[in-house]
Amino acid sequence: GTRLNQLRLKRGEPPRLATVSVGVDLESEAVAGFRARRHAGVVDMDRVGGHDPRDFWEPLAPRRGELLLDPGEFYILASREAVEIPVLQAAEMTPIDPSVGEFRVHYAGFFDPGFGAAEAGAAGSRGVLEVRSHETPFLLEHGQTVARLVFEPLTERPSRLYGEGGGHYQKQGLKLSKHFRPWS
Template identity: 45%
Template sequence: MSELAVPSEGILPTQWLRKAVSQGLISSDRTVPDSSFQPASLDLRLGERAYRLRCSFLPGPKTVAERLKEYEMGHVDLRDGAILERNRPYLIPLLERLDLPESLRAKANPRSSTGRVDVFTRVISDRGFTFDDVAPGYRGPLYLEVVSRSFTIRVETGISLNQLRLIHGTARFTDSEIAELHGQTPLLFKGGKPIPEKELVVSGGLFLSLDMRGDPEGTVGYQARKNSRLLDLSVEYAHDPADFWEPVNKEEGDRAVLEPEEFYLLLSQESVRIPPNYAAEMTAYDPTSGELRTHYAGFFDPGFGHSEHEPQVGS
């Protein structure tokens, strides 16, 4: 294992991720393709088997392979593609493994395309006590738990459902630092204009609200259809959205009633801009504010919603 001479604290950008791969901190028996490198994260690829689980688990003081013997209910071969059933947890060894120095830790999250189709994923590592967090100095394989909540899906070896960030030191901003950054270079916009600092809601991060105005037909979002067709995640632009989504229309008073345990795609009222030298993460909604998970996918790349031209309006 070699030490990566990272110059400063924070999340490693793509040029440092490439160095991490070239120095063996991230390795794979298959070449890591250029398409896996994102501005501040690396797409992780599915391995050759998916193990059916009777329940989710964390390995605790043991390795994942040791714990898997207690929870496995057979497996399916992913090399030629396989179907994963709804609401069934699967554990898939990933093609990438880590050999981190003590100065680096890792954080995983679903890709945005994965979260948008209600596929719940989280990484576990040997002797780990939390999901998606990989301890400094970790040496070993990575595994992905996959649960498709709304659709029956098809996956195959080599496709990516989640991504990994490498972190050196402290990367998280305090609320006061977020507010200060917004004052210097706006992060949130409404109606094409920066949100005034006095209207900014900051508490453990920035809060976003829903846009319930709707289009001319009154549509404010979409709900996942029940008993839809098979969703093949190994192909792109091959599905009709109408086969999987039905519109959600607002009620009088610009509001909508959401059914428990159903999955929706809704727009935020605010547009987001991440400056090129920063990154961000979307976190689950605070349960004290309501029983609602806002998003499975968490990473905003550097430069999301940013434009080289004025005015800035976000995305």
């Protein structure tokens, strides 16, 4: 019964409505991100809030608004900007120009209708960025554009908006998945 995938269906070639740049937030002097610990245990996907984040993640504090990504490591960071997806649209996080370097930031790159929208009770939600540098170290700077959101129209209004009635990822800032207890 564990669900690990989503299915999105498209009819024809929907027009892309807009593209919005997404920057990275490295301004915090405390914790601005997390790096996955190597050789951590297995995450039981059915145990919501059942894992101590310290067993799986190492908190990161940037220096002078910069963070050096080590090749092959996996990071959780947050977008600098709040993200708002209108109720009649969805958005996908896409890579920026690959000539800027070998890193990927869009592993969990789909944003449902209503994410961060005031109508769903979530104005001010920031996107969580799942980031990996590949073959070489990569220096990120506060505010640097790391991805783009590409918006597409829906054929009809969803019967339920993302996070309506409260959701783990609405009104978020930097946050690990729902499988981890809050950092303490």
